[in-house]
Amino acid sequence: MKVSILLIAVLTTAQLLFAAEAAPELDPKYHDSSKCKSCHARIVKEWSGSYHAKSHFKNDEYLRASMKYYARKTRKPINAVKVECAACHNPRVAVTSTDVNYQIDVLMGLDKNSDVNKAVQDSALSEGVNCLVCHNVDAIKDNLPPEKRGVHRIKWNPVGIMSGPIEDAKSPYHKTQYRDFFGKDPKHLCFVCHANDRSSENFLFANTRKEYKDTKKQCADCHMSPKKEGFASNLPIDNGKPKKRMVREHGFVGAHTNWLWEDALGIKAKRKGESFIVTLSNENPHNIPTGFGARELILDVVYRSGSKVIETKSISLTQHYTDKRGKPTIPHLAKKATKDLSVPARGKKTLKVPMVNGAGQVTFELYYRLVNNEVRSLLKLKEPQWSEKKFITRTTVRL
Ligand code: HEC
Ligand code: HEC
Ligand code: HEC
Ligand code: HEC
Ligand code: HEC
Structure with a gap:
């Protein structure tokens, strides 16, 4: 008896320690990429063609079919699976885990107005891995166990602060903040999600981080573009012209290209x-x-x-x-x-x-x-x- 109480206590503490911090709710000003378009036209266009823009189940047949199959075989409610996969596919999800109580709610038909149901329907998720995912990361929690990925590894910024690679960026629309995982070492950001992935049976089926044999080459060099002259924003902030910066393309080209x-x-x-x-x-x-x-x-x-x-x-x-x-x-x-x-x-x-x-x-x-x-x-x-x-x-x- 004592042992199991102790175990529960340990598990609860572990859950508290490792519980993911859900992203703060977005206000309409920063709701999705359409709000960035007028000043970051090139970037929004490039990103829209990428599979990051398709990482919501509505936009990827393979992902959608995998989720349904997974739900059927594990007998989990489909919304619980959506929350699980959202950790990396839709990290702005407001609910980051579900428990047995939720499964009971579903069985009792009480799911419709639940927080979980609202969270997975939220329109802020429909763009998958968008600007407001990557550029709202304040810090990456690297002291967590290696299998904690996506939302479970992110500390979020308050809404309205954009982190990025430019140390002296100034924008009239939002606050900016330099971070090394954009400027000095962007692969660190990629590894938040592209690192390892395990099955429901704890089988490791993806391991990009462990495979990686390079300390100099950035993922961004091949999957975005080498750094080249351009502008971060088309807004004329430099004596009536856009300010010249060294930038990368946002195409995230990969296996689909x-x-x-x-x-x-x-x-x-x-x-x-x-x-x-x-x-x-x-x-x-x-x-x-x-x-x-x-x-x-x-x-x-x-x-x-x-x-x-x-x-x-x-x-x-x-x-x-x-x-x-x-x-x-x-x-x-x-x-x-x-x-x-x-x-x-x-x-x-x-x-x-x-x-x-x-x-x-x-x-x-x-x-x-x-x-x-x-x-x-x-x-x-x-x-x-x-x-x-x-x-x-x-x-x-x-x-
Ligand atoms: C740890 C982060 C993470 C979690 C959690 C995660 N995925 Fe993914 N998933 C990725 C990454 C990163 C890719 C892209 C990797 C690649 O292209 O090789 C991906 C790609 C996929 C693809 C391939 C899509 C395509 O267009 O080819 C499918 C299918 C998929 N995931 C299904 C799921 C399902 C189902 C779940 C939930 C049970 C899930 N994923 C949870 C990170 C994750
Ligand atoms: C998967 C993560 C990711 C997503 C999604 C993403 N970015 Fe970026 N962004 C980066 C990285 C990484 C850099 C820094 C690249 C470098 O300088 O090495 C960057 C750089 C930038 C910069 C600085 C200029 C430049 O090109 O280097 C701006 C502005 C920017 N992003 C805006 C956006 C906007 C707007 C969106 C949405 C349409 C977006 N980003 C989506 C990862 C992302
Ligand atoms: C009214 C114009 C405007 C809008 C709208 C706008 N931005 Fe910006 N943004 C700027 C300007 C100007 C800069 C600074 C460019 C420079 O210094 O070269 C900037 C810089 C950035 C940077 C770089 C920050 C850094 O420190 O490296 C990111 C990231 C960014 N914006 C993301 C976004 C996202 C995401 C949205 C949409 C939610 C958005 N912006 C909407 C004007 C805007
Ligand atoms: C928040 C999690 C997350 C982060 C951070 C992230 N990705 Fe991804 N990435 C994904 C997911 C999820 C997919 C799979 C989308 C799908 O196919 O449905 C993906 C897919 C890709 C693909 C495959 C595209 C294709 O067409 O097959 C490439 C390449 C990629 N990401 C590169 C990067 C790079 C480079 C970075 C760092 C600058 C990065 N990603 C950061 C989650 C992430
Ligand atoms: C020297 C260039 C280069 C670098 C650096 C690089 N990749 Fe790739 N990557 C490729 C090539 C080539 C492919 C295979 C062609 C493709 O998938 O489009 C690929 C494929 C991928 C895919 C798609 C796999 C699939 O089957 O869905 C993902 C995801 C990916 N890389 C992520 C990363 C990440 C994350 C990093 C950094 C840790 C990285 N890559 C660094 C060249 C590179």
Whole structure:
């Protein structure tokens, strides 16, 4: 008895210590990116095309389908799942965790007017990871355990203070404040959400922070742009002209953008006896794929005799996830996965591909797919982008 009381006391203290601080409610002046447009036109436009702007379940079929599937399999109310995923996908959510009492409310049909229901419907969330997420961070709580991410790792600014990379910024619309996690070391901000992620079974299926092999290169150099001359605001604050600043683009280009894939990996092939040794090389500072599970690299091998194709093979490099009953599942419910086949950061992966008799020329083509066949069919994803093959690189061996 004493032990369990003690345990409850310990758990409650732990919960208090680690409880996330919900973001303060936004007033209409700073409600969403449309309020920033008149003075930060370029940035708003660039960001609108990014997947940060689509990280709300309404705007991403894969996310929406994963949430529904997760709710069904864990028997959690869908709103509880929305709150859980919001930690990184919609960190401005007003409720940061749900408990058993909420599940009882749902069973009793008392959910409609609950704080949880109001929080997940809030229109301030519909833009996902927007300006008011990143630029309202006051501090990153780095003394917390590594699995505390997103909203659980953020200390928020009061509404109306924008943190950023410029030490002497002055705006007539809002207060500004310099922070090192924008200016000196912006990857620190990225790691708030892009670090590690665990399934309901505590299985680690994403680990970008641990993979990262670079101290100099910023995520922003590749996923925003190198720093270049421009202006932070188009407002004419410098003798009737916008003030010149060194800035970056806000496109956050990633796995959904085909051009970034071209030559993202290198490929070499060499004949060795009755096989080919194919080497994939990765110059990037994180594994490829990194981040979200169920991504796929595909190596298509075409054997030709003269101009005639005599055989083709397709080799899939992806992870397959199984749940606690050993059945195929999605990353967020995984108990186990097959071997990680990603190409390591600043490293290589070699594959052995068989020779085919009579072939005079063999072409190796490397592609990328956002969602592997297994997870696509479990979630019944319909949009063509999830199955589309994005070209990375190719090489040919003549025999
Ligand atoms: C995912 C986080 C993130 C989001 C979302 C985001 N920004 Fe930024 N922003 C940054 C980072 C990081 C920098 C600093 C880049 C650097 O200088 O290295 C930055 C820089 C800026 C700057 C300084 C000028 C520049 O380009 O460096 C302004 C102004 C700005 N952001 C406004 C906005 C606005 C407006 C939005 C919404 C449309 C927005 N940001 C969305 C991360 C973000
Ligand atoms: C009326 C014009 C105006 C509006 C509206 C506006 N800003 Fe600004 N903002 C500025 C000016 C001017 C600067 C300073 C630019 C400079 O010094 O080069 C600035 C600077 C910034 C910075 C850089 C701060 C730093 O210290 O690095 C951020 C971030 C920012 N704004 C975000 C936002 C966001 C988010 C919104 C929408 C909620 C917004 N701004 C709305 C005019 C505006
Ligand atoms: C508040 C959490 C959060 C922060 C901070 C954050 N991201 Fe993200 N990022 C996300 C989420 C969530 C997604 C997935 C959105 C989706 O696909 O629905 C994402 C997606 C991405 C993608 C993939 C885009 C694509 O098209 O596949 C890139 C690249 C990216 N972020 C880069 C960055 C960089 C660089 C930084 C730091 C400047 C950063 N992120 C900071 C949450 C965050
Ligand atoms: C040297 C350039 C480079 C740097 C630096 C870099 N990346 Fe990437 N990243 C890439 C390339 C290339 C890809 C693969 C192409 C793509 O996904 O569009 C990629 C893919 C990604 C993706 C998409 C993965 C997926 O399958 O959804 C995310 C998320 C991402 N990077 C986050 C980060 C973060 C966070 C950092 C910093 C800690 C970072 N990257 C630093 C080049 C870079
Ligand atoms: C720890 C932060 C975090 C939490 C919590 C989180 N995500 Fe994510 N999620 C991310 C990041 C970062 C990305 C982008 C990584 C990438 O592109 O590889 C992402 C990407 C995704 C994607 C891929 C979207 C696309 O367009 O390809 C899906 C699906 C997804 N998350 C589902 C979920 C679900 C379902 C939950 C809740 C059960 C959840 N996530 C909770 C950080 C998080």
